[in-house]
Structure formats: C-alpha cells, structure tokens
Amino acid sequence: MKLLALIKKEFHRFFHDPRLIITMLLPGVVIFALYTFIGEISYADEEREYRVYLSGDSAVVAVIEQVILESGDKVEWLPLEDEEAARREIEEEEATAILTFSENFDLLGEDARVGIVYDGSSEEGLTFYSVASSILIGVGMRFPIEEEAIGDISEMGTDYLSSILPMLIVSFVFSAAMSVTLESVAGEKERGTLATILVTSAKRRDIALGKIVPLSCISMLGALSSFIGVALSMPKLMGVSLGTFGGYSVWSYLLVAVSILGTVPLIVSLIAAVSTLSRSVKEASGYVSVVMILTMVISLITAFLPAMGDWVVAVPVLNAVVAMQSVLSGGLAVWQTLVGTGINLLFTVLLVFVMTRLFSSERVMFGK
C-alpha cells in the first residue's frame, strides 16, 4: 500500500538519523538541566519549615508529611485550639496553614469535609497548599475542599501545576512538531523531493497522511521528552515533590493524555499546511512562530482567567489547554476533554483535506 510506504519512509528518515533524534530529544534534557539549575539557585540553602495547625485527623496527614520530608523540608503539626489566633499567626507569617478534617474523614462518607486555610502571600503557604490539595484530590473526588487564602496570592504560585503546565505541554508539542514538520514538509518542498513524489500515481491524500501520521507520532515523542524533563526538575524548581504528580487519579492522567493526543496531530497538520504553502523552510518557520506565540499568549491569558465560558471548547488547541487546566486543578472535566478533543480531531481532518488540496494545486506546488 502506498500510504504505508510513505509512512515507513518518514519513520525511516527519522529513526536512522541520530542528528534528528538528538534535536528532538534535546529540549527535554535542556529543560531538565536548566530548570534544575534555576531551582538550585533559588532554593539552594533554603530549607522550608511549615507550621501547620491541624484539626481532626486523617491518614492523609502522614502522606503529606512524607512528601514534604522527601523534598527536604520540615513540617510541624500543631493542634488547632483557637482558630482566630491561628489565622492571625498566618497573617503575620508565623504559621503556614490550617488544615481541618471533618470527623471520620477517612471513611469518605457523604459528610466528609476538608478545609485548608493557607498563607497565599508566602512561598511556604503556596507550596503547602499545592502539595496538600493535590494529595487530597488523589484520595477521591467526592468531598469538596474548602480552601481559603489569607493575604494576596502571589501570581505564580497558587497552583503551578494546573495553570502553567498545560501551557508548557502545548509549547513542547509545538516546538517538537516544528522541529520535524518544517524540515519534512517545507524542506522537502524547497529541495524538490516532494515534487518527485507528486509525479508518481500516489494519491494526494495519501501523501498528506503519509506526512501527518508519522510526524505526529514523532512529535509526541519529543513532547514526551520535554514533559519528562519538566516532571523531573519540578521538585528542584518548585520545591514540590514528585509526589504531587502521584496525587492525581488514573482518570486525571487519562484525560490529560486524551487532550494531548488530540492536540498533537492538530498542531502537526497546522504546521504541515503552512509549510506546504510556504516556499522555504525559513518562510514557513516565520509564519509558524507567529502562530505559536499567539497560542502561547492566549493560553497564558486563560491560565489567569479561570472562569471561561463553555465556548472555549470550540477553539482548537485552547480547548485542550483549558481542559487540562481543569483536570489538573482537580475537576474531572470529562465533557470538556472529550468535546474539545473531538473538535480538535475535526480540525485535523479539515487540515488534512486542505493539504490534499494544496498538494493538488499547481499554483502552490509548481508556481513561480
């Protein structure tokens, strides 16, 4: 089958060229090195001490303590006697947070409640909050977390994972997709090797799919490498332990994975279509960079505008960012993820169709 031969060729090209593989995997390594380095500097001698008032009890407390100890910090649990006094201490930055569990919390009955009051203006308060809340989310979704920040929440901290990570993921996908797709589509067009394939009786649709399918798989690898780079450097960078990742349920992981899986082919086909329209790799990379920056800016805005309307699911790429944000901040955004992914796939199909048309267009392929 011609499509199969086209796909195989693309994989062969990539996996037999160490230079390409290194270019694809390097960002992950660089991110790890860089973030770890930044982390070393900012948290070098800083060992954090949390003073947390505790009311009620739960097995979760031990887990939280474990995670904190693992990241090299200390925690002191104090019995909550006077809430007013404790809040005042938090305001004065003498205590980190108040953690309250309802009676028989661990039975996770209908009436299980948990509350976190934390210092939103300090590093310690924010980190403790993100560690504790992600672990609590991991325990189960049935109880609401009553949370309250005291003081102004410093921007970056609140929930690093949920607001920034989706945007980072999309930017990894973008740069991974760019590094292979520009070369493979715009490069082949520029060098005249694509025209050689167009002379054969291979269907234009197969030629388009023969690019997008393998390039999506390869980009996924690159994005994964970057993602692992971030995950590994997270403890150093944020002072947050890897345990935070473990705090999510299997379902959350699955939903995030679905969002990513839906975004990669979309971004690859977008770059491929732009590459087909461009005359050279240089021209294509100019256009794609603009698209990428635009996407990043919009994603960044959504990270700080938590309450977006439902219309967001109709916006390709952005829908995935928002869906991942809500999953990572504890909601099981099943509807958002599935509809968003469906819409992204729809756009991908549309772009494959556009590419097929472009490959058939003599003005695009053989124009002066």
Add this chain to the structure above:
Amino acid sequence: MEEIVRAEGLRKTFTLSKKQQRIEQTGETRRIAVDGLSFSAYRGEIYGLLGPNGAGKTTTLRMLATLIRPDGGDAFLAGHSIVKEPDKVRDIIGFMTSELKLEGFFTPDYLFDFFGAMHGVGQDVLAVRKRELFSRFGIDRYAEVPVKNLSTGMLQKVSLVISIVHDPEVIIFDEPTNGLDVLTAKVVTDFLAELKGMGKSILLSTHIFSLVEKLCDRVGVIIDGKLAEEGTLEEVAKGDLETSFFELYHRIKGDAV
C-alpha cells in the same frame, strides 16, 4: 506508425504575480505560455521539442506529466487522456527534470523500492527490475551509499533509473543535459539511447541543436507556445538544423532576435 503521444490544441495561460511582472519588466498580467499546441510522437522513437527560452517547453511537458492542467485542449499518452485520467497517465510515464530531486539521506536501494511502491509495482517484479537495472547502469556497487555521497554522474544515473522503476511506456524528459558537465551529459544521452534500444518511446525538450541531431527521430519546433514546424529530423533540418531553425524563427518573429 503508432501514435504514443498526441497533443491536441493544448493551451495554458498563467496569471503573472506582481513580483514576476517586476522581474520581467512587463505590465501584462497574463501570459499565454502554450497556445493551441498540437503534435504527435510515435512509439519507439525519440521526439524532440526544440525551442528557445520561454517558448513553453517546460509548461507543455508538465501538462503531459499531469503536474499542471491545461486550460484548453487535451493530450493522450498511450490512449489515456491527461485531463480525464491523470492517475493512469502517471503510471505509464516516467518524468525527468532537473527540478525533481532525490532525498540525499536515502540509498539508491531504498529509493528504488520506495518509488516502486509509489507506482504500485509488486515486490517480486521490483526485485528483478532492480537487479537488472542496477547492474546494467553500474549502480549495484553504490546501492547502499546514501545518495548525497554519490558523484554527480552516479546520482544522475540513479535518478534516471528510479524514474523508470515502473517500466513506463513513455519517458518525458525536460532539458536532459541542461546544467550538466560533458561527462554527466554523456551519461544521460547514453541512457536515452539505451532506453530507445529497449523499445521505449521518449519525448524530450531542449534548446540545444546538437542534442536533437544526435538523438531525435522526429522534431517539433515550438516558438511562442505554438508549433512552428514538425517532421523527421531530415525534414526539419533540411541539411543544417541550426540554419533552418533561424530561418524559421525570423520568418515568424521578424528581425527581433
């Protein structure tokens, strides 16, 4: 004699971009590149389309190779219409131009198999053809060398062999020797002669008189997108091809050379 290629009133008009108008210093927005071109080439012969720069040779051959569509007219290759059955046509022609390149990373062996698959050639047939063509043109020793590391002559041979991977009935070749040094040019002309010996029909375009004299059985002279004259090499050359061409050219264009 059996007609293998028949062009009937082929027309192609291009819209000129602003940039192109500037480069060519012209105010016109449309350019008639091929203007009702008709000609016939016969099976087993080499037919040469001879014309000056801008005459419309490349445009004509691209239409025959179904890379671009004519605005008017049609052409038939081994009976298949380029307008109605472009996929059929692509499988019975081998198209060669200097603009079609092979990816330097791959080996001749890989590319032969890949393009064989692109034309839907079965694996058994492909293996036999590869052995035969590679040994005939001395490629076998370089079969596993990435194309980018081959000498120009060897690369040219590989490109030629790959363009006939599917054993096409008609070989279409735009400016076969353009930009090649004498040695590589000889590789190409020898190859074409060999193909003719194998019974293939060849259609080539050129502005080089000696190439026509050396290779072609029949010639069509194309000027301003129209066929100015057609016949066997003897009929068109009338003793000397170059002299006859310029006489024809002056008759059509006046003294504006």
